[in-house]
Amino acid sequence: MKLPKTLGIVGTVVGAAAAMLVSPDPVFAQGGIPNCADLENPIYMTGTTAVTPVVQLFGARLKNVHLTLLWNSLRDGCGSVGDFLSTAIDTSTVPVYSYYQESTDATGKVVALQCNAARGKKADLVINDVGYSSCNSGAAGTLPATAAEFPGPVQGAVPIVPSSFFANNDVMAEELQAMYICGSIANILGLNPIYDYSGTTSGLRELFARDIGLPGSASINSGLGTDLKADSIVGQVSTGTTSFGYTSTEFYDQFRDRVNALKVRGVGQKLAYWPDSDKTNTDKINIREGRYTLQGTLRLVTKVDGNGVPTNPTVKNIIDWFQQNPVDPSLQLPFDITEIYAKGGVVPRCAMKVTNDGDKAVFKHFYPAQPCHCAFQVLATGKTSIPGCVPCGGGAGAVDSGVTAVAGTCATNQICSHGYCEQP
Amino acid sequence: MRRGFIPALLLGLLLVGCNSTNSASPSNTATSTATSTVTSTATSTVTSSVTSTVTDTTPDAGCDEDAVGENYYIQNCTPGGNGTPILRQIPTVVQNNCQP
Numbered sequence: 001m002k003l004p005k006t007l008g009i010v011g012t013v014v015g016a017a018a019a020m021l022v023s024p025d026p027v028f029a030q031g032g033i034p035n036c037a038d039l040e041n042p043i044y045m046t047g048t049t050a051v052t053p054v055v056q057l058f059g060a061r062l063k064n065v066h067l068t069l070l071w072n073s074l075r076d077g078c079g080s081v082g083d084f085l086s087t088a089i090d091t092s093t094v095p096v097y098s099y100y101q102e103s104t105d106a107t108g109k110v111v112a113l114q115c116n117a118a119r120g121k122k123a124d125l126v127i128n129d130v131g132y133s134s135c136n137s138g139a140a141g142t143l144p145a146t147a148a149e150f151p152g153p154v155q156g157a158v159p160i161v162p163s164s165f166f167a168n169n170d171v172m173a174e175e176l177q178a179m180y181i182c183g184s185i186a187n188i189l190g191l192n193p194i195y196d197y198s199g200t201t202s203g204l205r206e207l208f209a210r211d212i213g214l215p216g217s218a219s220i221n222s223g224l225g226t227d228l229k230a231d232s233i234v235g236q237v238s239t240g241t242t243s244f245g246y247t248s249t250e251f252y253d254q255f256r257d258r259v260n261a262l263k264v265r266g267v268g269q270k271l272a273y274w275p276d277s278d279k280t281n282t283d284k285i286n287i288r289e290g291r292y293t294l295q296g297t298l299r300l301v302t303k304v305d306g307n308g309v310p311t312n313p314t315v316k317n318i319i320d321w322f323q324q325n326p327v328d329p330s331l332q333l334p335f336d337i338t339e340i341y342a343k344g345g346v347v348p349r350c351a352m353k354v355t356n357d358g359d360k361a362v363f364k365h366f367y368p369a370q371p372c373h374c375a376f377q378v379l380a381t382g383k384t385s386i387p388g389c390v391p392c393g394g395g396a397g398a399v400d401s402g403v404t405a406v407a408g409t410c411a412t413n414q415i416c417s418h419g420y421c422e423q424p
Numbered sequence: 425m426r427r428g429f430i431p432a433l434l435l436g437l438l439l440v441g442c443n444s445t446n447s448a449s450p451s452n453t454a455t456s457t458a459t460s461t462v463t464s465t466a467t468s469t470v471t472s473s474v475t476s477t478v479t480d481t482t483p484d485a486g487c488d489e490d491a492v493g494e495n496y497y498i499q500n501c502t503p504g505g506n507g508t509p510i511l512r513q514i515p516t517v518v519q520n521n522c523q524p
Contacts, residue, residue, distance in 0.1 A: 174514045182522035188515060263508060268495035271507025278506060290497060291505040354497070363497045364489055 036097050036115035039068040043314050044097065044117065046084070047127030048077035049229040050155060050204050050248035051298060054344030055127075059100035060110045061335050067314070070097035070115065073229070077128035077203025078135035081301050085132075085147060089120040125315050126301040127152065129203030130359045134210065136200055136217050143301070148308055152298035152322050153346040156249035156275045156287050157208045159294075160237050160259040161191065170263035170272040173293070176212040179244065180220045195233050195245035196224035204230060207296040208246055211361040213267040234259055246294075249275055250345035253282055266293030266361055282380050284347045288373070290354035293361035298346070324350055324370070338372055338418060342379035350418065351376035367424065374420035392416035 036042050040063075045055065052073055059069035072095060075083055083090075095117040103109045128135075132143055143149065159171055168189050175188045184192040197205040199222050209217040228236060233245040238258040252261055252275075261279070263272035273286040275295075286292035300319050303311045310316040320327050321337055341348045349355075351373050355366035374389035392410055410421035417424070489497040517524055 170508065170510050172510055172512070172514060174518075175512075178515045178517045181518050185522060185524060186515065186517045187524055265510050266498060268498050269502075269507075270499070270509070271505075272510050273505050273507045286505045286507075289502060289505065291502045291507065293498065361498070362494045365487075 033096075034115045036068075036070050036099075036117045036121075039070075039099065039115060040066050041314070042068045042070050042099075043125070043318065044070045044072075044121065044123045045125045045127065046072045046075065046080045046123040047301075048080070048129045048203050048248075048298075049073040049231060050077070050129060051127050051250055051344075051346070052231065053250040053254055054153070054340060054346055056100045056110045056112065057340045057344050058337065060102045061333075061340065063099070063101045065334065068099050069318075070099050070117070072097045072117075072123070076198060076201040076229075077126075077130065078132070078206065079198070079201025080123070080126045081128050081132050081135065081203075082201075084123055084126045084301060085144065089122075091119040094119055095121055124302065124312050125318060128299045128301060129155070130206045130210075130296060131299055132301065134206045134216065134359045135203065136206060145306075146303055147301060148304040148310075150300040150302075150319050150323065151349065152300050153341050153348050154287060154295055154297050154352055155346045156252075156284070156292060157204060157211060157246050157294040157296075158249055158252040158275060159244070159246045159262040159264060160234065160252065161244055161262060162238055162240055162242070163258055163260050164241060165191075165260060168262065169260065170265065172265045172272070173212045173267045173269075176264075177214060180209070180212070180224065181214075183221050183224060191242050191244035193240070193243055194224055195226060195228055195236050195243065196220065197229070197233070198227045204246075204248060207359055208294065210359045211266070211294045211296070213361075248345070249284070249287070253345035264292065264294055269293065282342075282345075283377055284351075284380060287347055288352050288354070288376075290363040295361070296359055297349075297355070324348060324372075336375075336379075336418075338375055339379050342376055348372060348376065369424060370415075370417045371422040371424060372418035372420075373422060375418035378420075390421040391419060392421050393419065 036044070052071070055069065055071050059071065062069050073080070097115055097117055098112050099115060100110050100112055103111050128149075131149060133141060159176065171189065175186075178186040179188045179191065179194050180196065184194055199205065199217060199220070202217070205217045205220070209215075209220055214220065228245070230247045230251045234247050234251055234255045237243045237245045238255070247255075247259075252259070261274055263274050265272035269291075271291075273291045275287050275292045276283050277285045287295045300322060302315050302319070305311050310319060317327070317331055319325075320331070321333055324337060338348055338350070349366075350368040350371055352366050352368065353373075354363040356363050374386055377386045377389065378384060390410065393416065410416050414421040414423050416422075487497070487501040489501055
């Protein structure tokens with residue numbers, strides 16, 4: 001039953017490229033690395049390293065439906081948007097992209113491979129941690145009319161310490177300000193050294209700065225910026241005894257055995273919270289309900305026409321999938337991206353109960369049209385029985401949640417959404 | 425006129441200084457009296473009586489954060505979540521220009 005859907009996606013998405021359904025072996029360039037252009041229906045993506053775990057899972061699944069998601073995160077979120085918008089073409093180097101596929105053994109792990117892009121090849125789609133107007137790079141500002149930002153899932157920024165550090169398990173926003181404005185001289189909780197990202201290209205740094213109550217990353221001590229990435233900062237912190245940094249929820253979930261997250265008391269808050277209900281859970285409940293203040297909506301940036309529609313039809317499909325928008329049945333994915341988000345460490349907007357304007361930790365209520373609170377909770381925690389969550393199936397607008405949906409009757413003020421009775 | 429006044433004054437002082445006695449006893453008295461009385465009386469009585477009964481049955485009753493400002497949601501609308509208090513004092517190092 002899944003196979004016809006798969007074929008439908010390819011046939012619709014790539015149109016004339018349908019002849020490539022049975023993909024020939026890639027033509028390898030010198031050194032055994034294939035040319036990206038020779039891979040099956042490549043789509044070039046770049047942006048924040050923070051979201052790489054999600055991209056890996058999504059790319060491996062898309063590979064099964066004959067799309068090759070190519071990923072390059074060397075220039076961070078803000079830097080990548082700047083490159084994307086720039087009219088300058090860099091032909092000095094050969095861009096190296098990663099692409100992903102599921103291993104053929106029973107582990108289901110994702111295998112990362114690499115390919116060489118053409119010199120000067122620009123990405124089709126960029127993922128940033130913040131809006132471009134929040135970036136600190138020189139050209140930051142409003143997007144031109146030929147480009148647009150589309151909201152994606154929500155990620156968190158997580159203060160981390162080595163797993164052997166037990167002196168404290170919480171931190172205040174004001175303490176984070178002191179650490180990142182004054183550095184180790186602030187002597188907060190005895191944490192030293194303090195690691196940070198690039199001051200001009202990192203989007204995660206902009207998100208972090210705003211969420212701890214600063215106007216932006218320009219307020220942060222530039223001497224801390226060591227141009228680390230969201231994954232490498234985990235490595236740096238984990239090898240020390242009192243070292244400190246922050247990463248994304250995506251990478252924190254991947255490396256909980258190596259680092260500890262500190263609870264955060266945000267500006268104006270009374271209590272400190274983890275992103276999840278406890279240290280071992282992955283339900284992201286405090287992000288979803290607005291108690292965990294270090295969070296932000298990922299932005300999907302691409303070229304658009306005069307109506308604001310992505311000019312690249314495959315990019316439009318990917319944005320629709322990322323946003324879980326209703327799509328033509330022929331474009332329906334044979335998997336649920338809610339599962340990708342749950343396993344990748346981010347929260348789909350359909351599982352959010354709050355939202356914010358801009359990139360500051362100022363929240364208001366959010367009511368998604370097709371909620372997936374229960375489906376996300378089930379997929380993120382692995383618990384099949386969640387109090388208050390009644391499975392259903394066949395309701396209007398119901399989407400395959402990736403879990404077994406059984407027939408059920410929802411209350412009059414509920415709808416069947418993502419396999420569960422939900423209140424819109 | 426002032427140019428001629430000062431040399432004349434100096435000359436006068438010089439001449440006075442040459443005298444062994446000075447019987448001059450200048451006297452200058454000025455009296456000024458100003459009286460102002462302002463009387464203002466204002467009486468205003470405003471009586472206002474508003475009775476309003478609002479029944480909000482939505483799950484977020486009493487949590488209309490949009491109407492009351494930036495941090496209202498965080499302070500008042502986010503119960504639960506297994507939060508814990510932090511007993512440390514807020515550091516002042518930032519206000520002290522990074523002096524511990």
